[in-house]
Amino acid sequence: MGDGEDLTMDSIKQVSIVLANYCPHCVPFSLRNAERMAKDFGVPLCVLDIEIPEQETVADRLVKEYGDWSEDYLIPQVFVEYVDGRVELVFTGFSEVVSVTETAWYSLFSSDYYQKRRKVRPTSERKSLKEFVKTYLSFNGYCRRHCDDPTSLLSVWSDKENIVGAYVCPSSYVSRVIYFSVKPDLDWFKNFLASQVGEEIVNNRDIRPATRHGWELRNNAADEIGDISPNNKVQEVYWTIYPKTEEAKNQGVFLCSDPKNDRGCHKLFVQDIKSPNTLCPKCR
Numbered sequence: 001m002g003d004g005e006d007l008t009m010d011s012i013k014q015v016s017i018v019l020a021n022y023c024p025h026c027v028p029f030s031l032r033n034a035e036r037m038a039k040d041f042g043v044p045l046c047v048l049d050i051e052i053p054e055q056e057t058v059a060d061r062l063v064k065e066y067g068d069w070s071e072d073y074l075i076p077q078v079f080v081e082y083v084d085g086r087v088e089l090v091f092t093g094f095s096e097v098v099s100v101t102e103t104a105w106y107s108l109f110s111s112d113y114y115q116k117r118r119k120v121r122p123t124s125e126r127k128s129l130k131e132f133v134k135t136y137l138s139f140n141g142y143c144r145r146h147c148d149d150p151t152s153l154l155s156v157w158s159d160k161e162n163i164v165g166a167y168v169c170p171s172s173y174v175s176r177v178i179y180f181s182v183k184p185d186l187d188w189f190k191n192f193l194a195s196q197v198g199e200e201i202v203n204n205r206d207i208r209p210a211t212r213h214g215w216e217l218r219n220n221a222a223d224e225i226g227d228i229s230p231n232n233k234v235q236e237v238y239w240t241i242y243p244k245t246e247e248a249k250n251q252g253v254f255l256c257s258d259p260k261n262d263r264g265c266h267k268l269f270v271q272d273i274k275s276p277n278t279l280c281p282k283c284r
Contacts, residue, residue: 012117013083014038016046018059018067019076025093025101030076032215032222033105033232037078039223042119050075068092080117110230126227129234133163133180136221137212137236143169144176146252146273151175154255156266157192164192166255166268172278174253174268179237182229184209189237196268197253201241208238249273256280 017034019026031047038045048059063069066087067077078091091108094100108114127135138153151167156177158164163180179189186207193202212234214225225232243249252273257264269280277284 011082011084012041012043013081014044014046015041016048016062016079016081017076018048018050018063018078020050022051023075023093024098026076029098029215030078030091030093030101030105033109034076034078036214036223036226036232037114040114040118040226041080062087106231106233109226109232115230127224129161129180129182129228130158130163132221132224132228132234133165136217136219136224137180137234138165141167141175143173146173146175147171153178154257154266156255156268164189168255168257171276172254172257173273174255175240177239177253177268179239181235181237182231182233184235184237186237189239193239193268197270201248201251201270202239206239206242208240210236210238212236254278254280256283258283 015034015038017026017031019031021027034047035045048055048062050056050059062079063073063077066079067089068074074093074095076091076093077089080088080090082088090113091104094104133153141151143149143151147169149169149171151169153165154168156164156166161181161183165178165180166174167176167178168174177193179192186209190202190204190207214222214232217225222232225234228234241248241253243251250273251270253268253270254275254277255264256267256269256279258278263283264279265283267280271277
């Protein structure tokens with residue numbers, strides 16, 4: 001991937017990927033990233049599978065002339081082809097674990113090379129973090145410890161780059177709190193929880209981070225995650241209470257909410273787990 005001149009979007013003809021379906025570095029991970037690249041550049045994607053004889057011939061020629069060639073060459077290899085006939089190799093997979101190839105893709109997506117060529121969609125067409133979470137990271141489940149009723153993800157607090165939500169049953173019991181962010185601040189999250197429920201029940205052992213990638217989510221997540229994250233991933237930080245004492249087992253976290261009467265401050269609070277109250281003491 002050379003520095004070269006700053007080419008315009010119109011000069012790119014297509015993106016091509018050389019792959020094999022048996023290769024875990026290729027399918028589905030690199031194929032989906034190549035699809036994202038083609039969409040970001042506003043051009044078609046050409047897929048060349050080396051297990052298909054007629055495609056293998058084209059793939060071998062492309063790799064031999066422009067790529068990292070050997071008799072048993074590494075895959076995937078991704079090329080950007082221009083209307084004037086030039087071809088650039090922009091990505092080669094690794095022979096190590098898939099996570100190495102994954103890291104290389106993230107580096108490519110965040111590079112100046114990629115950002116200069118990426119076709120920026122109008123703001124009106126781009127998803128916000130809140131919309132992305134609602135579409136791809138919000139699920140229906142069932143209450144824990146408290147009852148067997150279904151739960152849904154409700155907003156507790158948010159700004160443009162961060163969201164704190166809670167899985168809540170109809171009685172306002174909170175089974176889990178989740179902090180969504182591209183760049184989460186764990187200290188901030190811990191202090192946020194402590195300010196609402198008290199620092200005595202918030203500890204590091206109950207705060208657990210996880211990474212969500214566009215390719216592992218449903219529908220168009222792999223395409224749309226680039227609107228909110230240059231690294232093609234969103235962080236989720238979970239907080240679930242694991243009571244250590246009998247007294248703690250009798251307490252539960254609730255979300256102050258009474259949607260039927262349009263009441264509640266939507267803050268977290270602690271009360272007896274069997275309490276019928278859905279509002280915190282200040283809002284009752």
